[in-house]
Amino acid sequence: MPATLLYELAAEFLGTMIILLFGGGVVAMVQLFGSGSPGELVNGGYTNITLGWGLAVMMGVAVSAKVSGAHLNPAVTLSVAIFRGFSWAKVAPYMLAQMAGAFCGAALVFLNYRPAFLKQDPNLDHTAGIFCTFPAFPDVPSAGFIDQVLGTALLLFLVMALTDENNLNAPSWLTPILVGAIVVAIGISFGGLHGYAINPARDLGPRLFTVVAGFRNNGLTDGASAWMIPFFAPFLGGIVGTAAYDFTIRKAL
Numbered sequence: 001m002p003a004t005l006l007y008e009l010a011a012e013f014l015g016t017m018i019i020l021l022f023g024g025g026v027v028a029m030v031q032l033f034g035s036g037s038p039g040e041l042v043n044g045g046y047t048n049i050t051l052g053w054g055l056a057v058m059m060g061v062a063v064s065a066k067v068s069g070a071h072l073n074p075a076v077t078l079s080v081a082i083f084r085g086f087s088w089a090k091v092a093p094y095m096l097a098q099m100a101g102a103f104c105g106a107a108l109v110f111l112n113y114r115p116a117f118l119k120q121d122p123n124l125d126h127t128a129g130i131f132c133t134f135p136a137f138p139d140v141p142s143a144g145f146i147d148q149v150l151g152t153a154l155l156l157f158l159v160m161a162l163t164d165e166n167n168l169n170a171p172s173w174l175t176p177i178l179v180g181a182i183v184v185a186i187g188i189s190f191g192g193l194h195g196y197a198i199n200p201a202r203d204l205g206p207r208l209f210t211v212v213a214g215f216r217n218n219g220l221t222d223g224a225s226a227w228m229i230p231f232f233a234p235f236l237g238g239i240v241g242t243a244a245y246d247f248t249i250r251k252a253l
Helices: 003-032 045-068 074-083 088-120 141-163 175-190 200-213 228-246
Strands: none
Touching (some): 003 045, 003 200, 045 175, 074 088, 074 141, 074 200, 088 200, 141 175, 141 228
């Protein structure tokens, strides 16, 4: 494997791990600490979660942008391969690096907060949502699917706009801040139906960790199949969002 690709994969791994460290960490802070009952949102609640995830993405992008392009999301990698000429030979390695980074980020959050997990959830049967997403309406899967397609489409549409050299072409130092702001906006506006994963690695990597760690409500081996929508729908959303940008705004520039 060429040394350049190894560095790119390391950047994708570390950038995605940073996202999960801060993103999973803020959810752990909100749900595991304070005077509320287990699972109750305390310590800033949902506002802290949306801000924490936005800052997490900002930091992950800042770390990896110059080396790997800061995909940090398989939906981004697939979309730029289809629409921006990104090498198809790098698609699978990038996605694996992202998935591994998300897995390790979740593992470090659990290791750090293990005493709090064991106090709040000694049987590990109701706190897997700290690491991965679950539907608000499991009997209406179409709601979560539409939500994830729309959220990821918005993410890719806006990222393409701010990175297009003929459009906004944001300066390199500002790009991580703007991408983080996009994630905050999506979380504030579209976070309720399925937890706004908008990133297959961000959801499946930590979900695989919950299986390994022994969480019973993991949405993967518990028969609930909660993993499917946040894994598959963002791929479609990324394609839709990038195509929408290319066939409207980009054509007009």
